[in-house]
Amino acid sequence: MHKTLIVTNDFPPRPGGIQAFVHNMAIRQPAGSIVVYASTWRDGTEVAEFDAEQPFPVIRDRTKVMVPTPRVTRRAAEILKAEGCSSVWFGAAAPLGLMAPTLRRAGAGRLLGMTHGHEAAWAQLPVSRQLLRRIGAGTDTLTYLGEYTRSRIASAVGPQAARRMVQLPPGVDERTFRPDSGxxxxxxxxxxxxxxxxxxxxxxxxxxxxxxxxxxxxxxxxxxxxxxxxxxxxxxxxxxxxxxxxxxxxxxxxxxxxxxxxxxxxxxxxxxxxxxxxxxxxxxxxxxxxxxxxxxxxxxxxxxxxxxxxxxxxxxxxxxxxxxxxxxxxxxxxxxxxxxxxxxxxxxxxxxxxxxxxxxxxxxxxxxxxxxxxxxxxx
Missing domain, CATH: 3.40.50.2000 (Glycogen Phosphorylase B;)
Structure with a gap:
């Protein structure tokens, strides 16, 4: 079974658009193909109860905001190997995509970073623009929401990474959002x-x-x-x-x-x-x-x-x-x-x-x- 490790700071029950995007995509992947490594967000039973209800294992880091520190990167590599994952999906490419070279050396054959609105803002600032270029070089695919975000991010990641970008916006559940919704x-x-x-x-x-x-x-x-x-x-x-x-x-x-x-x-x-x-x-x-x-x-x-x-x-x-x-x-x-x-x-x-x-x-x-x-x- 092909397995993917999701590395993400943005995951429910923490609220937010990126969190909902990543979760909705994750629960629609083939059974047995997903492992999640995410931040803890906050202490209490809410997180543990949510994790227990998921159709895949969720491994929580002790931090409430997960960034690509050496410790977090090592832990991601350990989980990748222990769970037998062959690909990595960064819930938000910036900044976690900076882990990509280490995870590739750990055995990841495919690395994908989702981009959102904040990466388009990163592309306008000199330092964060350089970090985006590193993320683009380290991943196989960066996704984008629409033409606006694609154009901004592509200008920062460089021509080679830009050619590998693929549109992947969040979706809509047409069975929930419908004219007779109440x-x-x-x-x-x-x-x-x-x-x-x-x-x-x-x-x-x-x-x-x-x-x-x-x-x-x-x-x-x-x-x-x-x-x-x-x-x-x-x-x-x-x-x-x-x-x-x-x-x-x-x-x-x-x-x-x-x-x-x-x-x-x-x-x-x-x-x-x-x-x-x-x-x-x-x-x-x-x-x-x-x-x-x-x-x-x-x-x-x-x-x-x-x-x-x-x-x-x-x-x-x-x-x-x-x-x-x-x-x-x-x-x-x-x-x-x-x-x-x-x-x-x-x-x-x-x-x-x-x-x-x-x-x-x-x-x-x-x-x-x-x-x-x-x-x-x-x-």
């Missing part, structure tokens, strides 16, 4: 049954653009007076957004749910008529959207989407077919597209149906996991 019940619970709903599902941080949506609400309400903005998620920007709601005078037209359990997210997408997250790039390009899986989850739920133009977010939208891309800082453009969709039910339906077809064709977890399986087993 949105009517969420609407009823929140008192939104008879109102047009613009929904945004995301962590509350400045890059995601919830403030742009709130600022756009007066313009939206001038055209669609009973519209409501449903903001789903928690985060450190909540207090600032609440103040903006009051300053804008739209308190009766904005609803915050706070954080909701993962299993309730599909229903909260389904509570919307339009999905909008006008994300924007910040900090000179260091704070940027890598892909924006929320747009694809919304598409799978049958909603048209309005996306910001930050980083790889446009890679998750077929412009004019599944939704629209707007400048992430433009209140006017955001409001115009949302109003157009709210006032045109046929356009909403057409874009929602196109989005669901696109997800089924190109973004299903099972299909993408098969791509990973073939990359790990390649000669």
């Amino acid at each position: 949105g009517d019940a969420v609407r009823a619970r929140l008192g939104l049954t008879d109102r047009p709903v613009v929904v945004c599902v995301s962590r509350l941080v400045p890059r995601k653009g919830q403030d742009t949506l709130i600022a756009a609400m007066p313009q939206i309400l001038a055209e669609v007076p009973d519209a409501v903005l449903l903001i789903v998620g928690g985060g450190p920007y909540r207090a600032d957004l609440e103040k903006l709601v009051d300053a804008t005078g739209v308190r009766g037209s904005v609803v915050f749910t706070g954080s909701v359990p993962w299993e309730e997210l599909p229903a909260h997408y389904g509570a919307g008529d339009v999905f909008a997250m006008p994300c924007r790039t910040r900090r000179g390009g260091l704070d940027v959207e890598g892909l924006g899986i929320v747009y694809l989850e919304a598409s799978a739920t049958g909603l048209p989407v309005v996306a910001g133009d930050s980083g790889g977010a446009p890679d998750a939208v077929l412009e004019g077919e599944t939704g629209f891309v707007v400048p992430g800082t433009s209140t006017e453009a955001t409001a115009e597209r949302i109003v157009r969709l709210l006032r045109d039910p046929e356009l909403r339906a057409r874009m929602g149906e196109a989005g669901r077809r696109w997800v089924d064709r190109s973004w299903r977890w099972d299909m993408l996991a098969e791509r990973l399986t073939s990359l790990l087993a390649a000669d």
Whole structure:
């Protein structure tokens, strides 16, 4: 049996997008083919109980943040040999991919590094750019989310490593995110049954653009007076957004749910008529959207989407077919597209149906996991 060692700092039950990406790919690999070496994250029974439920062994390092120190690298090499693994998959290529030369000497015949949004930011800084070049030289394949991240990372890793890059984005479970996901019940619970709903599902941080949506609400309400903005998620920007709601005078037209359990997210997408997250790039390009899986989850739920133009977010939208891309800082453009969709039910339906077809064709977890399986087993 061909076996792969996953070396990752990002693994559940630690929350986060990379963690979910790695885990969803791992559980879809052939039985008996995966061993995980991951950080501990935090003490307590939660981690042990999670590990016991997995269909593969999970070996935890004592550190809460795993970096490629000599000790961690030696331990990874020991696990590789003890478990009989012939390939290595770095959950995030930077920085753990720096272990690649040592693990190759330990017997790894195939080394793959997943890249995410943060590697695109690394590519802009001189020191981290040099580290990316070393990672590219040491691995056989680097994956990328979309064209934006590919172009940024390729410029840093050099032409040879760039030619070996393969697209491997996170997927969407189309059986979970679907038009009949329970949105009517969420609407009823929140008192939104008879109102047009613009929904945004995301962590509350400045890059995601919830403030742009709130600022756009007066313009939206001038055209669609009973519209409501449903903001789903928690985060450190909540207090600032609440103040903006009051300053804008739209308190009766904005609803915050706070954080909701993962299993309730599909229903909260389904509570919307339009999905909008006008994300924007910040900090000179260091704070940027890598892909924006929320747009694809919304598409799978049958909603048209309005996306910001930050980083790889446009890679998750077929412009004019599944939704629209707007400048992430433009209140006017955001409001115009949302109003157009709210006032045109046929356009909403057409874009929602196109989005669901696109997800089924190109973004299903099972299909993408098969791509990973073939990359790990390649000669």
